[in-house]
Amino acid sequence: MTVTTNATTSVSREQLLVTDVPGPESRRLHDERSHVVADGVSCVLPVYIDHATGPFLVDVDGNRFIDLGSGIGVTTIGHTNQAVVDAATEQLGKVTHTLFTVTPYPGYVALANKLADKTPGSHQKKTVLVNSGAEAVENAVKIARKYTGRRAVAALDHAFHGRTSLTMAMNHKAAPYSTGFGPLPGDVHCVPNSYPFRDGLTGEQAAARTIAHLEQRIGVSDLAALIAEPIQGEGGFVVPAPGYLNKLQDWCTANGVVFIADEIQSGIARTGTWFASELFDLVPDVILTAKGIAGGLPLAGVTGRAEIMDAAQPGGLGGTFGGNPVAVAAALAVFEEIESRDLLAESKRIGSTLTNGLHRLQQRHSSIGEVRGHGAMIAFEIVRPGTQTPLPGAASVVAEQAAAEGVLLLTAGSDGNVIRFLPNLTVTEDLLEYVLQVVDDALLILEAA
CATH class of the missing domain: 3.90.1150.10 (Aspartate Aminotransferase, domain 1)
Known part of the structure; x- marks a missing residue:
């Protein structure tokens, strides 16, 4: 051929x-x-x-x-991008690890600043860096529960959020992700999403259906967070009807529910914008990044409204390898490449x-x-x-x-x-x-x- x-x-x-x-x-x-x-x-x-x-x-x-496939959306700016290789190599020769919660380093702060600048919304934001997308989801739920004092979390049909214990319970499909791995955590609920090709609903109609499930089958007083992929990944790149996500965000804000945008696959220049949320004029309370953020090195972030992120007590967030200096250096190079090369x-x-x-x-x-x-x-x-x-x-x-x-x-x-x-x-x-x-x-x- x-x-x-x-x-x-x-x-x-x-x-x-x-x-x-x-x-x-x-x-x-x-x-x-x-x-x-x-x-x-x-x-x-x-x-x-x-x-x-x-x-x-x-x-x-x-x-x-x-x-x-780009490693399922990881090597967005190209395999072995020279700027990423150079940045990671230089950092390897300086410091490979100290643990940010013991002796911090400047790259972590610089990347948190970059995420605050590029994520949607002009409000004050703070970030915690972790290792993977699933870990970002786990931390976002943990933070939302601490902030609201509520336990339940809702995810959308056809969603995929990871393979850890909590995220398995949040996925739409059981096989192969959770088959035989139970019992799964409770207080996790799946609700209908917007799938225009199949349901034919407008954004307003689909949102009304989702909200009815949230109110009737979970109850606002128990709901800490609603998590949504602005464009679903494993679910088949499902793009919601116009206005759907905005209605959900408005409902969450009115009811004290944290709206989490899982942009692990759709973020970092993947959709022609820094984040897919921008395509819908959506300003989430918390936004999750991973995959394309560090050019192939393991890194993820939870970025959200300062008052939400600060709900966790000192020592309640972090981890041994979260925000590793080499991965952070690579991520800063990724942001620079996206900007300088348009x-x-x-x-x-x-x-x-x-x-x-x-x-x-x-x-x-x-x-x-x-x-x-x-x-x-x-x-x-x-x-x-x-x-x-x-x-x-x-x-x-x-x-x-x-x-x-x-x-x-x-x-x-x-x-x-x-x-x-x-x-x-x-x-x-x-x-x-x-x-x-x-x-x-x-x-x-x-x-x-």
Whole structure:
């Protein structure tokens, strides 16, 4: 397959792959893995990566893959970005760890300032840095409970918030995330969300439905927090109807409930804005970051209104590795790269190319029910042709076919019927056109089955 576009280069399968996928060395490593790595740490595509740069992953067999997943939204500004590498390397030579709650360091403060500046709203904000998205969710709930004196937390249908004990209880899907791992924590409730493609409701109608559940099935007096992904990640990049999130925020404010925006996947330039909340004119009480914040190093943040964040007593927040100096240095470089290279504009460019291309494919494939998303966070939902009925498991078929052509795609959706695109912001137009052709061919195979 060769795709020639208006760009200055052409892309072919032969330029990307030198062996079958997976290749012999990856197969050998995968056999070794089965003896030493727990089965619960599953693997979608058993190709073992040796190195990566920009939009490419290169495996141990020499195969190159166009990475449309970015480690599920982590390497937003590109693999091995030189500014990030340099910043982390310099910090490695200075201080690798002290524990901020014992002997602090300036980078933590600088990053907290940056998050206060870039998150929505002009109110005073404070931050705690932790290690992962799930840990950020846990801390946000803990802080909200302390601030309100209430216990219950509500999450939306089709949400995903993590694999820790509390976050498992907050997820929409049980399998595979919580199957057999109970009992799960109590005082966690799931309520209907806005899913325009399936429910056909306006934002106001969907919000009224959600609020009715909150009031009738939980009760305002017991509710500490409502957590929402402005654009749902694992749920299939579900974009709520206009006004939905704003109505929820207004209701939370009126009733003393902390509104938490989980921007772990949608934040840090992913949607063409610093945070997806900006797309909806939403100003959350607390906003969560992780994934793309540190260019591949483990780091996450909880940033919120000062009076909420200060509810926790001294010593109540923190952790041994939270806000590690090397990860913080990388994060500061990520923010600088986004600003100096105008990567928000690149995110919008990518979104425009993918959206336009997928709409063209939708005219050819009645199995594409909806194309949705913003910036470099785009998805399409696969349905039974000519209907709005999900085609369960279809996304895996498309992703498998794409991998054989050197394209790494991610699946999503509660029914396993959504293909999501999370490219890093260095991907070029000719690579995207190749990806679209690969998706076109994969859908033909799916529809012929």
